[in-house]
Amino acid sequence: MLLAAAGSPQGGASVVLYLCGEFVAGAVSAAVLTEAERNIHAKLPPAAWERWQYLLLTTPLVSVEVPADAERYADAVSANDAHVYAAALAAGSRYLITLDRPLIARVNALAGPIQALTPGTFLTAALRGGANR
Numbered sequence: 001m002l003l004a005a006a007g008s009p010q011g012g013a014s015v016v017l018y019l020c021g022e023f024v025a026g027a028v029s030a031a032v033l034t035e036a037e038r039n040i041h042a043k044l045p046p047a048a049w050e051r052w053q054y055l056l057l058t059t060p061l062v063s064v065e066v067p068a069d070a071e072r073y074a075d076a077v078s079a080n081d082a083h084v085y086a087a088a089l090a091a092g093s094r095y096l097i098t099l100d101r102p103l104i105a106r107v108n109a110l111a112g113p114i115q116a117l118t119p120g121t122f123l124t125a126a127l128r129g130g131a132n133r
Helices: 002-007 012-019 030-043 046-058 070-077 082-091 101-109 119-124
Strands: 026-029 061-064 095-097 115-117
Touching: 002 012, 002 030, 002 046, 012 119, 026 030, 026 082, 030 046, 030 082, 061 082, 070 082, 070 101, 082 095, 095 101, 095 119, 101 115, 115 119
Parallel strands: 026 061, 095 115
Antiparallel strands: none
16 A cells, blocks of 8 residues: 555545544554565656655654564465564554455455455545544
């Protein structure tokens, strides 16, 4: 989602970040920020990096540590995404907003405390119920 926000100022991911601090609380781990920065440099034009810098300065996000035992979620959500799910749990998040559809399916199949949604679904459905984290 962070990559999409950097690349598309008018897209749903950007709107979700805009709402952080005003209507919802956003949380992110350093590992996810690092992954987003690497992908922005590799996949997007230079203007996206400038947008990314602006987003980091203006979006109030809570920094979440990835728990040391994050790998225990590897079988449930995948080895690559275990840190994402573990950090969301550590933050007490109700929603994991992502554009990774396989991750959405895996998280939602767990029927756990976190619901995974695309930015668009979050904006149209979850906010009606007063989402906050």
